[in-house]
Amino acid sequence: MTVRQKDKKARLREPGRGRVRGAVAVIGALLLTFSVHARADQELEDRVRAIASELRCVVCQNLSVADSPAEMAVQMRGIVREQLQAGKTPDEVRAYFVSKYGEWVLLAPTAQGFNLTVWILPFVVLLAGLAFAAWFLRRWSRRRAREPEDHPDPELLERVRAAVAAGDETPDSTERARLPIYQDLRELEFDHQAGKLSDADYESLKQRYERQAVELLREAGDAAAVVRQPDAREPEMTEPTPSRWSKRSWMMAAGAALLLAGGVTLGLLLGQSLRPRTSPEDSMTGDFLTGTGPGGIGQPGASNPAAALRQGQEAFQRKDFKAAIPAFQTVLRHDSGHPAANAYMGMILAQAGHVDAALEALDRALARTPNFPLALWAKGMVLFQDGRDPAGAREHLERLEGLLPEGEQRNAVRDIIARIGEQARKPAGAPAGTRIEGTVELEPGHVPGTGAQAVLYIIARPAGAQAGPPLAVKRVVAPAFPVSFSLGPGDVMMQGTPFEGPLNLTARLDRDGDPLTREPGEPAGAYDGNPVAPGARNVVVKLR
């Protein structure tokens, strides 16, 4: 007998094993094929998002089509996607929406014609504002520069006091020019003596007038030749002493610049941190500025659907479904018909045993993209393993077969189609020797307590594994004891995993039907003859 003949004989002895290996290979290959599809899909999503973020949502206030959760925005994103897939350029897609809604639909109006004012005016206003601020600061600093010194010259102060005391008989002509302020000082004196002014007010006003008068006298001395204005209290503006006032001006300018920069930064950051709520519990802000993290409250994943899809795919490939589910949900909130997210969700749901929900998700994926390979594969496998619609399974896998190029993957899909054909000819179900069959009994003394919610779980784990995910699980809702069961390849948790022994068989009754909670005193038990291999019959598991 040649080696080849031996090989063939060995394969004939283990028909199930070979097919299972084939199925595993198909999953691997499809995930590879799919990652290429996913990349293309993601690129398309990125392009859709780029265009949608320039379009104004017609039913919202100041939200882009990319950011809006409104039904209309979802439909508009669908149209953008469709047009890009049809080969239109981003400019053509934008032009389409402008032809329907006018320039209004563009969040940033085109810089042409009258629209130019929108682009130019803010800068003009900004420049005008800066010019005004500069003028105002300059004027202010000049006025301050003319204010009297803190310590007036004692000699000049004496002259002022003497002039005030001398009344109207001021001899000097330059002194006469100061008459109004001397008059003010005299009136101040009078008011104080008449009790109209408090001591504190009198002192502060007197000091101020005297300083002004001293300053005027000093200026008169500095520029004796200059002809002066008659109004002494509003003298002509003089240039500030550069050394003293330029410092103050600089400080004022720096303060104004800081204020402006702070305002602009705050405005920009706040503008970027606002986003539409994705759920009633969600926050409308979401970044470091508001302390709610990159995705906001309750959003551990990215709020950007493309990034979320990437995260979900990575988590799925790690088999980290807890992380994958919220990521795909984020994508689906933005686009409920997203083919990749729906296909992945379908596979996760199928593995969790929610066949109907899985089929719904896969149908959504196929409704958008009828030839989506991963969704075709997943739906075919779900229908096949569930056993309720072998014809449907066959149809989906045949469609997938038609899409795949000749090669290993296509052969593997053909192999599964052939298995479906075999099973159809053998209505008894899976071939003998691949299932574990038996009954689960409830020991006397236990109250079944089986309401409509109670669920019996029959669990097979690889022998030696105490914890970790089970290999296969059968759920029996509202069980009537004793329960007959048959556990086989169709019950495995991970599609394509071989149902092979040796296995530890256990069962437990969950009274509230929630597999995540475990109440004390719930009946559970293991098969006394563990480990058990597929093919075993009349296996009895007693719940104690």
Add this chain to the structure above:
Amino acid sequence: MSPAARRLLLTLMAVGALVILLGYGFYRDPRYIPSPLVGNPAPDFSLTLFDGREVRLSELRGKTVMLDFWASWCLPCRAEARDLEAAWKRQGDDVVFLGINIQDKEADARKFIEEFGITFVNGRDPDGKIAVDYGVWGIPEAFFVSPAGRITYKHVGAIPPAVLAAKLEDARRDRASAESGRGEHQTIR
């Protein structure tokens, strides 16, 4: 001009400009979207009617068509439903009323048609493509299409019977209105 008068004039000009800007802002409705479609050929579409038949707009060339976008949850649509049906019954063979149900559940839409005894043809636009093609944003929204296939008038909101009759007459003569009409409407979702 004295410096004080000049200063006063400048202040008044600045304040006046701001007041005018503010007034303009209050006057216009920021949600109102002026349509660029009036006067242009009506985008063609194919609509599956509630009775299963298909209708294509281009097949109605030669007739005056009134397209009415509606939803069962839209209150102004309910308000105008009986008026529209009454107006439809008064029309001859050269006029077609075509209802396009958007953003709605099929069962709700059918109930609406039954409730108001609507006899003109109606169909669903489940993915909103026709609605976007016509730049719809508030419903009810009516488009009047002339026998030559040109949009002659657009009305956002419930349309008064007198306006409906006048605009049908304009459409029949292929006379486009300069402005779109507005009435009580509800923004789509």
